[in-house]
Amino acid sequence: MEFATEKYLLTYYKRYAKQLGFGVKTFRTKREADVSAKYLTIGCAHGGTYHPSHSNVSRPRPTTKTNCKAKVNAKLVKGVWVLTTIQIVHNHSTVSPQKSRFFRFHKRLDEYSQRMLDLNDRASIRMNKNFEALVDVGGFENLEFQEKDARNFINKAKHLRLGKGGGEALSDYFERMSVMNDGFISVMDMDDECRVINVFWADARSRAAYEYFRDVITFDTTYLTNRYGMTFAPFVGVNHHGQSILLGAGLISNEDTNTFVSLFQAWLKCMNDRAPKAIITDQDRTMKSAITIVFLDSRQRYCLWHIMQKLPEKLGSHSQFNAGLKTGIQSALYDSHGI
Incomplete structure (x- = not known):
């Protein structure tokens, strides 16, 4: 031949x-x-x-x-x-x-899949939903890659979006903030080319506010995504006037359990290792796993907005859903003055 x-x-x-x-x-x-x-x-x-690289023949590697x-x-x-x-x-x-x-x-991430993954990621669609969309289009039996390969592609793409030198500029900015703000704290994860992977920061005002209003916080990653494809992840509390207060924030390039664990640990250390009594999040599984690892004594609660968004999906088929059931649920949730 x-x-x-x-x-x-x-x-x-x-x-x-x-x-x-x-x-x-x-x-x-x-x-x-x-x-x-x-x-x-x-x-x-x-x-x-x-050919093993170690001399311990009693414990050979598979x-x-x-x-x-x-x-x-x-x-x-x-x-x-x-x-x-x-x-x-x-x-x-x-x-x-x-x-x-x-x-x-034999694995191959074709050009169409790369384009769809990148577009969905820029639209802040989570990786599990992003991958499921490709499965729905082509069928799992026809895919030549796995979710892990798609995640690796997005991670690499995000690093390239930020570009070389961006990490150095952000690090210099945080150094200036530390000089101007005595209680300013920042943590950055960077690769060998000074590209930012994850970053967390909190100023003195946020740390002081947490001293008084640390009973319940919310953590949400669906707010926005910056020009480099990194997700904005704020920690938010509520003061005695019912106003939202910022208790720290992060930029993350990936939404897996390890990333959330690192971010939560940085935030908790910044707040002198005093965890909140409850933390409100959406229903993301990786976030839930990270919370059980870091916030051992805190209760996780689901965001009411996300719960209400699922009402039509869960109860829409009920015969009384649009004949008073939906209104009754909303009244019980929003108009109750006590529990």
Whole structure:
């Protein structure tokens, strides 16, 4: 068999491996002085042997290496790639094409999916809903990537939006604020290129207000998203006049449990480790998990607005929903003067 380019050869073997249910790996490539390839070996990802980097033989690490010999060798002859050796026998079991599509070499985040993920993320749609939208459009059985891959793509995209040097400018600003405001506190997570990943800040006024009004706080990430795609996450309380007061804020590039845990820990440390009695949030699962980790003695309560938004979904099919039931529920919630 002959192939016009190295790319065509890789694509052909990749398609063959996907149908038979095994992963693919490029084992070795011999190149000329001008970096152009001359010899190429492509084979099963289970090929080769495992060489542990530690000396503790009593606790070997799990490995997928089985020294499988399935592979093809190709050589560049007069401008075309020619297969010189073909081995098709595997020494391990293979999987169905529906499962093999999730092997690392077979995963592919197509241009359409990248565009939809990016647009939905800029519209502040959470990752689980973002991924579900792609599943609804194409069907899960046709996707060549998982939610983890989509999340990694969005994280990388957010870092690129902020650009190099943005983290340094924000850090300099916070330093100036610390000099001007004696009680100002900030925490920043940055990568190696000074790109901001997550940031938290609170001034002296917010910390002082929390001393008096720390019974109940609200935490909401649906307010807005900045130009770099980072979600604004404010901590808000209520004073004795019924007015909202800011008790600190953050910018986060991801809405997973680890990010929320880091943000909550930074806020709690800023408030001298005194947790509120209750914290009101939406019904996000990752946020709920983080609250149980950080705010051990605080009660979580769901936001009334989010609850009311779900009334039509949960009770809309009831025969009396539009004939007094909805109005009665609203009156009980909004017009009651006591509990």
